[in-house]
Each structure stands twice: as C-alpha cells, then as structure tokens.
Amino acid sequence: MRHAVVLGAGIGGLCAAGALSAVCERVTLVERDALPAGPAARRGVPQGRHAHVLVTAGIEAVDRLFPGIYASMVAAGAPVVRDFSAFRLAPGGGAPLRLCGPPPEPFAGLVSRPCLEAHIRARVRKLSNVVIRDGVAATGLTAEGGRVTGVRLSQPLAADLVVDATGRGSRAPNWLVELGYPAPREERVPIDLMYVTRQFRQPHLPALVVGVSARPGRARGMVLFAQEEGRCVLTVSGYGAHHPPREPERLLDALASLAPPDVVSALRAAEPLGDPVVAHFPANVRHRYDRLRRFPPGFLVLGDAICSTNPAYALGMSVAARQAEMLRAVVAAGDQDLARRYFRAAAKPAGAAWAAATGGDLALPEVPGRRPLSVRLAGAYSRRLLGAAERDPVVAHQFLRVAALQDPSSRLVRPSMIARTLRPAWRGDRP
Ligand SMILES: Cc1cc2nc3c(=O)[nH]c(=O)nc-3n(C[C@H](O)[C@H](O)[C@H](O)COP(=O)(O)OP(=O)(O)OC[C@H]3O[C@@H](n4cnc5c(N)ncnc54)[C@H](O)[C@@H]3O)c2cc1C
Structure with a gap:
C-alpha cells in the first residue's frame, strides 16, 4: 500500500x-x-475532560503498537496498580470484587x-x-x-x-x-446517561481505582481514578431520572451515597481543579x-x-x-x-x-427498551455471577478478564464457572 x-x-x-x-x-x-x-x-x-481508563487489553494493544509506551x-x-487493595471495583453495585495476587503488568x-x-x-x-x-x-x-x-x-x-x-x-x-x-x-440502545466529572489534586487517595456501578433500584454509579501528577478524576453518572447533580457540594453528597467513606473523606479534603463538567450520552x-x-x-x-x-x-x-x-x-x-x-x-x-x-444497561429496569428472553436470562445470570465474584476470587478474576476484553464472554458460561456462580452458598446473600 x-x-x-x-x-x-x-x-x-x-x-x-x-x-x-x-x-x-x-x-x-x-x-x-x-x-x-x-x-x-x-x-x-x-469527553477528554471526563474519567478515562485504558483496560488491560487496551493498554496491551497500545503497547504493542508503540513498544515501550506504557x-x-x-x-x-x-500511577500503577501493584496490589489489588488499591483496586476497589464493584461492578455489581455492592461489595468490591474479591481479587488476590499481584495484578499483571x-x-x-x-x-x-x-x-x-x-x-x-x-x-x-x-x-x-x-x-x-x-x-x-x-x-x-x-x-x-x-x-x-x-x-x-x-x-x-x-x-x-x-x-x-x-x-x-x-x-x-x-x-x-x-x-x-x-x-x-x-x-441503537437509548440510555440517557449523564456524567458529572470533577478533577482534584489528592496525592493521598485510599485506592488508585474505585468504581461502584449502577444496580437495579439505584441507577447511579461512580468512578475515581488516580492520574498523573498527584491528580485524580471523579465521575458520578446516572441514568434518566437519576442524573447526578452538577453543584460541587451536592456532587460530593451524591458520592457519599455510593462510595466508601474513606474515599469520600479523601475527596472532601482534596483541592478541586476547576468546576464540575457534564457530558450527556444518549445511546x-x-x-x-x-x-x-x-x-x-x-x-x-x-x-x-x-x-x-x-x-x-x-x-x-x-x-x-x-x-x-x-x-x-x-x-x-x-x-x-x-x-x-x-x-x-x-x-x-x-x-x-x-x-x-447493552447487556449491562438493559439489566437495569430504569433503562427503557425491549428485553427479549435471551437478554433477561443473561441479565439474571450476570447478577448472580457478580454476586459470586464478590466472594469467589476465581469468578472475580475471570469476570475482570472478560470486562477488560482479554477473554471472550463465553468464558463466563463454562461449566466450571456456571457451577461456581450457581453455588447455593452465593444465593440471596448479595448486599
Ligand atoms: C464521557 C466519556 C467517558 C469515556 N470514558 C472512557 C474510558 O474510561 N475508557 C475508554 O476506553 N473509553 C472511554 N470513552 C470512550 C472513548 O472516549 C472513545 O471510545 C474513544 O475516544 C474513541 O476513539 P476514536 O478515535 O474513535 O474517536 P475520538 O477519540 O472521538 O476522536 C475523533 C477525532 O476525529 C476528529 N474529527 C472529527 N471530525 C473530523 C473531520 N471531519 N475531519 C478531521 N477530523 C475530525 C476529532 O476532532 C477527534 O480528534 C468515554 C467516552 C465518553 C463520552
């Protein structure tokens, strides 16, 4: 060429x-x-002013294209996540994934x-x-x-x-x-999602990555990422009637209903860098x-x-x-x-x-749209899987690899994973 x-x-x-x-x-x-x-x-x-992170498959791909860039x-x-205690991700909207061992680099x-x-x-x-x-x-x-x-x-x-x-x-x-x-x-799957983001200077965060996803009944989530130069970025997002507030104080109040208390305290003590910014993502x-x-x-x-x-x-x-x-x-x-x-x-x-x-979005009753049986079944299974991932590191690691595009989603429905997900001990004990 x-x-x-x-x-x-x-x-x-x-x-x-x-x-x-x-x-x-x-x-x-x-x-x-x-x-x-x-x-x-x-x-x-x-979108560049909002929270952005490259998941594992992405950073690996960028590093293959431009060797040594990572x-x-x-x-x-x-910042580098060297220990999973610095990585608090709750994709089910409840407790964080239970992960152990050192993260790959x-x-x-x-x-x-x-x-x-x-x-x-x-x-x-x-x-x-x-x-x-x-x-x-x-x-x-x-x-x-x-x-x-x-x-x-x-x-x-x-x-x-x-x-x-x-x-x-x-x-x-x-x-x-x-x-x-x-x-x-x-x-097109309309979701009417609103992002409200604010940057802070806070070199003393209790974790480098904090994420709490929306869940049925609470169509709001948050992420906090540590970034270069002692800065961090906070995004609170919400669907439809659950759009987050834009005023700085009310934004932190909304955060307090989602994030762990030590994270909220760290941000209340942090130096804000500019006003909150808003992005609307319709579909x-x-x-x-x-x-x-x-x-x-x-x-x-x-x-x-x-x-x-x-x-x-x-x-x-x-x-x-x-x-x-x-x-x-x-x-x-x-x-x-x-x-x-x-x-x-x-x-x-x-x-x-x-x-x-779209699977995650349509699992929320707050998101309008048609849900064929396959989507309803997948939503029900993934809720059970995320519940299991809060307690079982094997499920948590496999979920994370799929979420980071390292493995195909079929890995989550292998017989061994189904058995771990449907194990009676996990049933009904989601927070
Ligand atoms: C609020 C928000 C948060 C996000 N967070 C994440 C995240 O955490 N992780 C993640 O992986 N993704 C995230 N995304 C998605 C991510 O931003 C996009 O997927 C990514 O930017 C796509 O890259 P792109 O190159 O296709 O398009 P873009 O990055 O949008 O780049 C398009 C480029 O084309 C240029 N352009 C447009 N029209 C023309 C033209 N006619 N002629 C010449 N140039 C033109 C624009 O100026 C721009 O530079 C987020 C998106 C949003 C909205």
Missing part, C-alpha cells in the same frame, strides 16, 4: 496511523482540531485522556513516514470507478486507502450514500459495516465511528486500539477483499463491547 490517509487524530486515528506506518509507504493523519504540543483538552474530544507513561508519573492505563493522547501523539510524530495535517476537516470522499481514491479537504488529497476514525459523529454513512452505496444499518450506537454486502474498495472505518458504547464500561479506546492492530494485519495481508476481512475482524472487539454495555 503506497499512501493511506487516516481521518481524526483521537485514540483510534493515532493508533491507526501508527499501525499503518508499518505496512504503508506513507501515512497522512488529518485532524480537524489544531493539535496541542502537550497534554491539553481540545474541542474535538469533549513504561514511558509510568516514568512520567502514571501492564494492568491499566491510569492517565488522563489528554496525557494518553499526548504520549501516543509524540510517538506518531516520530514516525518518519507519517505526516500530521491538523486544523483541517475532511468533508467527504473522492471516488472513481467505484473505488475511493482520496478525501475532500480544502483541496482533494489522493490516497490508496482512507480510514475514517472521526469518532461518534462520523459522516461515513452519508459519504457512502453520496457515492451510491448503502449506509450500514444502525443499532449506545453501532453501525453494522460488517453486514454490508456492497462497500467501496479503498475505504475503512474504525473506533467510535463503528461502535460507541456506554462510557461507564470504559471500552471504547481499547476497542479502537485493537481494531488498529487488526487494520495493520489485514492491510499487510494484501488488498484483496480488504473491507470484508477488516470489518469482520473489527466486529469482534466492537461486538464484545456492545454486548457488555
């Missing part, structure tokens, strides 16, 4: 540019924002989103065959004889391959229709590019532009990084049937994130 153009320099676009640089003669990365020199929030990524983030001050990317982007951007800038063109928006595709031949910027830019990584607002479905191709079917959305029968050669889509899931599951960046690795592999294998091979591969991590997020 001679020249690839990647649209969007978010996590997906940066990873895709890094991946393609290994298999293309040259790569141009096009970004609408003027990119900052270091870690800074920017307009095109409004170590460089740690050297620059990224890398275990999680605990840096702010602007810092993560800045680290990856710095690595992409060092690639001699990648050019970054920032402050330029892509407005469409150019095509000839049914093949995409480039992208419309202020001037058309020719390419052998165009990859759309412009995020949740991607215009790719419209661009396809403009070229005479069908748009992918859109799947999980997935575009079924993997189901299209007709698709123009020379064009692919990646990251949130394919599938954007409830941020509380913290999977979007990891899915994008995994898809970038897949992109590298399918392009290295040749141009023949590229779109079908790529979208089939990319659907795997996207589908795993989709199943986790």
Whole structure:
C-alpha cells in the first residue's frame, strides 16, 4: 500500500496511523482540531475532560503498537496498580470484587485522556513516514470507478486507502450514500446517561481505582481514578431520572451515597481543579459495516465511528486500539477483499463491547427498551455471577478478564464457572 490517509487524530486515528506506518509507504493523519504540543483538552474530544481508563487489553494493544509506551507513561508519573487493595471495583453495585495476587503488568492505563493522547501523539510524530495535517476537516470522499481514491479537504488529497476514525459523529454513512452505496444499518440502545466529572489534586487517595456501578433500584454509579501528577478524576453518572447533580457540594453528597467513606473523606479534603463538567450520552450506537454486502474498495472505518458504547464500561479506546492492530494485519495481508476481512475482524472487539454495555444497561429496569428472553436470562445470570465474584476470587478474576476484553464472554458460561456462580452458598446473600 503506497499512501493511506487516516481521518481524526483521537485514540483510534493515532493508533491507526501508527499501525499503518508499518505496512504503508506513507501515512497522512488529518485532524480537524489544531493539535496541542502537550497534554491539553481540545474541542474535538469533549469527553477528554471526563474519567478515562485504558483496560488491560487496551493498554496491551497500545503497547504493542508503540513498544515501550506504557513504561514511558509510568516514568512520567502514571500511577500503577501493584496490589489489588488499591483496586476497589464493584461492578455489581455492592461489595468490591474479591481479587488476590499481584495484578499483571501492564494492568491499566491510569492517565488522563489528554496525557494518553499526548504520549501516543509524540510517538506518531516520530514516525518518519507519517505526516500530521491538523486544523483541517475532511468533508467527504473522492471516488472513481467505484473505488475511493482520496478525501475532500480544502483541496482533494489522493490516497490508496482512507480510514475514517472521526469518532461518534462520523459522516461515513452519508459519504457512502453520496457515492451510491448503502449506509450500514444502525443499532441503537437509548440510555440517557449523564456524567458529572470533577478533577482534584489528592496525592493521598485510599485506592488508585474505585468504581461502584449502577444496580437495579439505584441507577447511579461512580468512578475515581488516580492520574498523573498527584491528580485524580471523579465521575458520578446516572441514568434518566437519576442524573447526578452538577453543584460541587451536592456532587460530593451524591458520592457519599455510593462510595466508601474513606474515599469520600479523601475527596472532601482534596483541592478541586476547576468546576464540575457534564457530558450527556444518549445511546449506545453501532453501525453494522460488517453486514454490508456492497462497500467501496479503498475505504475503512474504525473506533467510535463503528461502535460507541456506554462510557461507564470504559471500552471504547481499547476497542479502537485493537481494531488498529487488526487494520495493520489485514492491510499487510494484501488488498484483496480488504473491507470484508477488516470489518469482520473489527466486529469482534466492537461486538464484545456492545454486548457488555447493552447487556449491562438493559439489566437495569430504569433503562427503557425491549428485553427479549435471551437478554433477561443473561441479565439474571450476570447478577448472580457478580454476586459470586464478590466472594469467589476465581469468578472475580475471570469476570475482570472478560470486562477488560482479554477473554471472550463465553468464558463466563463454562461449566466450571456456571457451577461456581450457581453455588447455593452465593444465593440471596448479595448486599
Ligand atoms: C464521557 C466519556 C467517558 C469515556 N470514558 C472512557 C474510558 O474510561 N475508557 C475508554 O476506553 N473509553 C472511554 N470513552 C470512550 C472513548 O472516549 C472513545 O471510545 C474513544 O475516544 C474513541 O476513539 P476514536 O478515535 O474513535 O474517536 P475520538 O477519540 O472521538 O476522536 C475523533 C477525532 O476525529 C476528529 N474529527 C472529527 N471530525 C473530523 C473531520 N471531519 N475531519 C478531521 N477530523 C475530525 C476529532 O476532532 C477527534 O480528534 C468515554 C467516552 C465518553 C463520552
């Protein structure tokens, strides 16, 4: 492949540019924002001011794409979970998972989103065959004889391959229709989720990761992540009628109804860095590019532009990084049937994130929507499993590996796992 153009320099676009640089003669990365020199929030990524973490599969993928990047983030001050006592995650909304032994390394990317982007951007800038063109928006595709031949910027830019990584607002479905191709079917699960986030300086947190998920009857959750430079980020989230308050004091009061008391005290004593910020996430959305029968050669889509899931599951960046690795592999294998091979591969991590997020969301009666029998059964089983994970480290570790995209969800329904989950001792003893 001679020249690839990647649209969007978010996590997906940066990873895709890094991946393609290994298999293309040259790569141009096009970004609408003027990119900052270091870690800074920017307009095109409004979610960057909210709690972000890279789960294990994501940090592993980013580290394979940019070898040594995890170590460089740690050297620059990224907190490291060295002991599970620093990791208090309650995905069932009750007691934390019971985990033991040392966590694998890398275990999680605990840096702010602007810092993560800045680290990856710095690595992409060092690639001699990648050019970054920032402050330029892509407005469409150019095509000839049914093949995409480039992208419309202020001037058309020719390419052998165009990859759309412009995020949740991607215009790719419209661009396809403009070229005479069908748009992918859109799947949507509305959730009306509100995020209220505030950053603090607090070098003395009782844990590096604290998370308490929403549960039936209490459609609110929280996460607190330690980050670089003694900072931490708190997000309280809530569905529908349970949107969290935005006022600083009321936000901490809402936190007190969710988080352990030592965490609440640490935040009450912490120095706030700016006011709370708000994000509204209306729906999980997935575009079924993997189901299209007709698709123009020379064009692919990646990251949130394919599938954007409830941020509380913290999977979007990891899915994008995994898809970038897949992109590298399918392009290295040749141009023949590229779109079908790529979208089939990319659907795997996207589908795993989709199943986790929509399954979890629809398990909450507060989220409206149709629940076929399969969804109701899966919801009931996963409630039992999370109850077991609060007491049984084997179940907890397996759940965590699935939640971090390291293992397929089928691991949770192996006979040994079903037996542990349905063991009578766990029955009815959830808090
Ligand atoms: C509140 C919130 C919290 C989240 N927390 C987590 C988390 O903890 N962990 C996690 O893994 N994921 C999280 N996510 C999801 C994560 O942010 C996304 O999945 C991830 O950013 C997707 O990357 P992307 O590259 O596909 O898109 P984005 O990161 O959104 O990047 C798209 C880029 O394209 C650029 N662009 C847009 N249009 C154009 C154009 N026409 N021309 C050129 N450039 C363009 C934008 O400026 C932007 O830079 C969260 C999301 C939200 C909303």
